[in-house]
Amino acid sequence: MKITEVRVFRKENADKKLKAFATITFDDCFVVRDIKVIEGNKGLFVAMPSRRMKENCPRCGHGNVLHSKFCNQCGADLEGSGSRKPFDKNDKEGEHKDVAHPITLECREYIQKAVLEAYEKGSAG
Numbered sequence: 001m002k003i004t005e006v007r008v009f010r011k012e013n014a015d016k017k018l019k020a021f022a023t024i025t026f027d028d029c030f031v032v033r034d035i036k037v038i039e040g041n042k043g044l045f046v047a048m049p050s051r052r053m054k055e056n057c058p059r060c061g062h063g064n065v066l067h068s069k070f071c072n073q074c075g076a077d078l079e080g081s082g083s084r085k086p087f088d089k090n091d092k093e094g095e096h097k098d099v100a101h102p103i104t105l106e107c108r109e110y111i112q113k114a115v116l117e118a119y120e121k122g123s124a125g
Contacts, residue, residue, distance in 0.1 A: 001026050006117075009023075020037040037115060064078065066095055
């Protein structure tokens with residue numbers, strides 16, 4: 001499997017940790033969008049596309065963003081339902097789930113190298 005294209009879309013606001021989004025194409029036939037280029041404590045790294053986790057309202061079943069206080073559909077109190085662990089604002093684990101991600105370290109490094117090289121070049125192709 002070969003990365004045949006990398007497109008980088010830089011963010012305007014340069015003082016934030018999120019520096020850019022990237023789209024990569026494998027073998028001219030499979031695309032992964034919304035890969036993030038992030039400035040960490042040890043330099044730039046790549047984060048795979050993810051989505052916020054949801055939990056269902058016990059009253060109406062509507063999917064609400066994890067740690068919501070009230071249901072967006074029916075207004076039920078979600079904190080008082082007793083079926084969830086107490087919210088700790090410092091515990092971000094489990095809030096987002098990867099949509100796509102490499103399984104091996106070798107693949108992760110291959111993707112990260114290609115995306116960061118394209119980011120450093122400043123090109124969109």
